[in-house]
Amino acid sequence: MKKLELIALEGIPLIEEGDNLVEIILSALKGNKISLSNGDVLVVAQKIISKSEGRYAFLNDIKPSQQAIDLSIETDKDSKLVQLILNESKEVVRYRKGVLVVENILGLIHANAGIDRSNIKSDSDNPRVLLLPLDPDKSATEIRKEILKKTQKKVGVIINDSSGRAWRNGIVGIAIGSSGAEVLSDLKGNLDLFGNTLEVTEVGKADEVASAASLLMGQGKEALPVVVLKGLTESEDLNGAKALIRKPSEDLFR
Amino acid sequence: MKKLELIALEGIPLIEEGDNLVEIILSALKGNKISLSNGDVLVVAQKIISKSEGRYAFLNDIKPSQQAIDLSIETDKDSKLVQLILNESKEVVRYRKGVLVVENILGLIHANAGIDRSNIKSDSDNPRVLLLPLDPDKSATEIRKEILKKTQKKVGVIINDSSGRAWRNGIVGIAIGSSGAEVLSDLKGNLDLFGNTLEVTEVGKADEVASAASLLMGQGKEALPVVVLKGLTESEDLNGAKALIRKPSEDLFR
Known part of the structure; x- marks a missing residue:
């Protein structure tokens, strides 16, 4: 069988x-x-x-560029997180409120470049995220x-x-x-x-x-x-x- | 476990x-x-x-429209099959040589509307295909x-x-x-x-x-x-x- x-x-x-x-x-x-x-x-x-x-990356270590600030407004996301997503990406593929889809550095088309905030020990004063x-x-x-x-x-x-x-x-x-x-x-x-x-x-x-x-x-x-x-x-x-x-x-x- | x-x-x-x-x-x-x-x-x-x-559908029963004939040239596919794909679809989503992606009548985005020619008893003089x-x-x-x-x-x-x-x-x-x-x-x-x-x-x-x-x-x-x-x-x-x-x-x- x-x-x-x-x-x-x-x-x-x-x-x-x-x-x-x-x-x-x-x-x-x-x-x-x-x-x-x-x-x-x-x-x-x-x-x-x-x-x-x-x-890992710490969001407080990230300084958002103007592009990240603009995109953070369009997508309603944290500008430091958006900068980190851009750092981990080759290209922005699509975006709108709540959604940011990129081609990440591995070539994967992924929301938020696959950056993850769940199941990670973190400090609300300095949020830690996990990269691919x-x-x-x-x-x-x-x-x-x-x-x-x-x-x-x-x-x-x-x-x-x-x-x-x-x-x-x-x-x-x-x-x-x-x-x-x-x-x-x-x-x-x-x-x-x-x-x-x-x-x-x-x-x-x-x-x-x-x-x-x-x-x-x-x-x-x-x-x-x-x-x-x-x-x-x-x-x-x-x-x-x-x-x-x-x-x-x-x-x-x- | x-x-x-x-x-x-x-x-x-x-x-x-x-x-x-x-x-x-x-x-x-x-x-x-x-x-x-x-x-x-x-x-x-x-x-x-x-x-x-x-x-089932038989390709010989299908009469291709002008749209199907045009698309069959663009996609390098049989014009009767293309007509059948259009009949089973709401909208053509993308196409190019060898590829015809549609939104089929179920709402699925599918190559060839999900129409299938493998594992089907058929006659080469009158090809039979299987629809969803x-x-x-x-x-x-x-x-x-x-x-x-x-x-x-x-x-x-x-x-x-x-x-x-x-x-x-x-x-x-x-x-x-x-x-x-x-x-x-x-x-x-x-x-x-x-x-x-x-x-x-x-x-x-x-x-x-x-x-x-x-x-x-x-x-x-x-x-x-x-x-x-x-x-x-x-x-x-x-x-x-x-x-x-x-x-x-x-x-x-x-």
């Missing part, structure tokens, strides 16, 4: 800068009595990657290699984040980093039930895995930032999640 | 117009030795809904009610389809019909780990479930159009998947 199993690891502590995530994950696997097998995929929430990498990892594909690769070294298991690692979408309500999990897990499943040349070539050429598999894991992680105080996925039959894929980003020249919606 | 299990039912036959999907699904559940429990979610591929509802269900929320409701009647189990039903996206490569599963399963998870007023109110207000949960199930269904000759999802804790939700469609007036990307 074709089956997928997703298990959220319990007992992951609050992550601090410099924490060794692999040790924490391996210890949680043990605590949850789960053994890794070749082909398993670990989905790790962006938040704990960013926290372990110390990707500088290179999530690299972060995923390091975790994958370290797990291979320590357990001899070939697992895939996907770093997921929540993202808004064009056309549809609600955020969903997407893959912003990947290593060893299939990112885009290429169907070119595959046949359908009646022997016809499939028209669709690519499935955004890592995004589907990221969404599935997000169902368990939650957005609030669930504190379940690591999900193990078992049962996906796939080839080892050393492409990063960057392959999911559509080239600006091929993008009709930006 | 928080766990999700997704099981693709084996032995679902090729679906013909008029087939009773509920009987076929219940018989496959039995064959796969799976019992339904309250709170389970059945994800059913759009394709078998459309097939059972006889949502006329009212997938209603189709999901009928399946849910019939299952409740026959098994006394309260399950959710989600109808999924694959869709391209703005900004990202690869198609992913989305929910185009839903009944009894949580569609949008409203986090308004929920608190984070540090007691702060969450900024994000809604999660597109039915889309995440649709994506997760798509990982098992495949796009080719897998013939696994029904997936049972166990382990999602959720409230019964009688909103349809229409709730996932962003209002045009609130949509910055169309």
Whole structure:
């Protein structure tokens, strides 16, 4: 029977800068009595990657430019936060009251550049925010290699984040980093039930895995930032999640 | 332990117009030795809904208008197919060589209005294509009610389809019909780990479930159009998947 199993690891502590995530994950696997097998995929929430990498900023340290002040009025957002969003972005894509969508420095089209204020220890006098990892594909690769070294298991690692979408309500999990897990499943040349070539050429598999894991992680105080996925039959894929980003020249919606 | 299990039912036959999907699904559940429990979610591929509802069209029956002929040249597509896409749409959203994105009659922003040519018995002299269900929320409701009647189990039903996206490569599963399963998870007023109110207000949960199930269904000759999802804790939700469609007036990307 074709089956997928997703298990959220319990007992992951609050992550601090410099924490060794692999040790924490391996210890949680043990605590949850789960053994890794070749082909398993670990989905790790962006938040704990960013926290372990110390990707924080303090809003009081930011001096807003005139552009940030203008945009903060148009979007009804804090001008220091807007400046930080601009610092983390290549381009403003769309904005209006309450909404600021940018292409961030990773190439992701993201509200507020993916900068996060929830589940972060902060001080109301000097608000602290969490930025995305500088290179999530690299972060995923390091975790994958370290797990291979320590357990001899070939697992895939996907770093997921929540993202808004064009056309549809609600955020969903997407893959912003990947290593060893299939990112885009290429169907070119595959046949359908009646022997016809499939028209669709690519499935955004890592995004589907990221969404599935997000169902368990939650957005609030669930504190379940690591999900193990078992049962996906796939080839080892050393492409990063960057392959999911559509080239600006091929993008009709930006 | 928080766990999700997704099981693709084996032995679902090729679906013909008029087939009773509920009987076929219940018989496959039995064959796969799976019992339904309250709170389970059945994800059913759009394709078998459309097939059972006889949502076919024959390209030879279509007479392309001048608009369809012009668009067929611009997009390098068959003019009869383009006419059919226009018939199934409210509005052309974007087009260029090889790509025709429309708002279809359900309100979905979809390449080719979601019209499908793979896995369909067809004749090269008179190609047959499959259209989306006329009212997938209603189709999901009928399946849910019939299952409740026959098994006394309260399950959710989600109808999924694959869709391209703005900004990202690869198609992913989305929910185009839903009944009894949580569609949008409203986090308004929920608190984070540090007691702060969450900024994000809604999660597109039915889309995440649709994506997760798509990982098992495949796009080719897998013939696994029904997936049972166990382990999602959720409230019964009688909103349809229409709730996932962003209002045009609130949509910055169309």
